[in-house]
Amino acid sequence: MELNGKIAVVTGAGQGIGREISLFLAKHGANVVVGDLNLESALQVAKEIEKLGTKGLAYQVDVSQKESAHGLIQAAIDTFGGLDILVNNAGITRDAMLHKMTEEQFDQVIAVHMKGTFFCMQAAAIHMRQEQKGKIVNISSIAGKVGNMGQVNYAGAKAGLVGMTKAAAKELAKFQVNVNAVQPGFIDTDMTRAVPEKVRQIKIAEIPMNRIGEPLDIAKAVVFLCSDYSDYMTGNVLEVTGGRFM
Template identity: 50%
Template sequence: MTLLKGRVAVVTGGAQGLGLAIAETFVAHGAEVMLADLNLEAAEHEAQRLGAAACRCDVTDEDGMSALVDDTVRRFGALDIMVNNAGITRDKTMRKMTSEDFRTVLDVHVYGAWLGTRAAGAVMREQGRGSIITMSSIAGKVGNFGQTNYSAAKAGMVGLTKAAAKELAGSGVRVNAIQPGLIRTAMTEAMPQRAWDSKLAEIPMNRAGEPSEVASVALFLASDMSSYLTGTVMEVTGGRYM
């Protein structure tokens, strides 16, 4: 369990859900982890449990994202892994969605991931190594009803990943994305049963995924096992939308 021994990782949105599952897996494999989240109290609670560090961070704040990376490097001496995981939803049909709903979701996902990639990439370029992982969604591939903002944002994150991968590859920095499908989290389990059953019926493996199964893919992308992968998008969907 030492695939990340000696590595330093930042996980945005790391106080809950998939971000927390990824942080737990990274710590279990020897990484020093900084949990960055808007909810500082929750981040500090989970960090204490994991033996990690925590800080409050708004991923749409340019200065804040730069400070997050700088503080991590000062504390641990390096930054080897950046996970752009923070996200929100503001679901409505286009007829009911406000401009603010649309822009806020794009800001958090696309602009936030760009700020994280840019700040981490600058450090990693100087180090000559690093892995940046951006959490997209299968919604970015197929689009979801009532999620024009979220689907557009998650598709944008794929384009960002591929373009950044081309810019950073020559410096030894890899940039990849993960597109989870239906994963069993507090957010998805709050869906009406009819909506859950409808999504489940689309999955050939006939079950929802677990957060740990997404975290295992992030571990693979963060580790040297994926040393020749960059610009890829890995679907973790149980075969949904093949």
């Protein structure tokens, strides 16, 4: 799965799953634009990438804002001379039970996951259609398949990403641009460390493989979908859950 010289953009790349995806893409030879709201953490990851021997560029982005998201894609083209890979990974949670969820909590989650992915895919598609090649991977969640208590906003957004992935895959297939999604299960990051310990243990006990997922488990699936090993796959949703909710 060589990605030598490929140019990748990863959103939400400053920590957690996005950081691991960025580093694993770099390990396979890609130059990576590390896009994150948090510039400090993006700079750290860009440094780690340079140590691996490829180029890393930290870029402060709010993917929910059109100009900002389009600027991120343009930065890859201007700095590295193109764009081969886009991974839409940036995400937030604003959990609340349905009867208590505010409009703001709903809108914020939809804006980052759905609008953010829309803006980044749109800017990338303009370039990739011209180049007649490209790989787009959208990070959904198993919550988009099975739902989750307190996450009407998040599960809705993550299910929405599946529809967006398939629609974009149909549009872009004739340009040799693959669009796929990954649905992670329960992965050990700040997002899940915020879950109360008792709930965490219940969720881990439900995993047939009997362990919480690591960011690298997701990065491996993403790199596969960014490589030519998956050239004949588009519109797919890969569940990476240790067997939970199969």
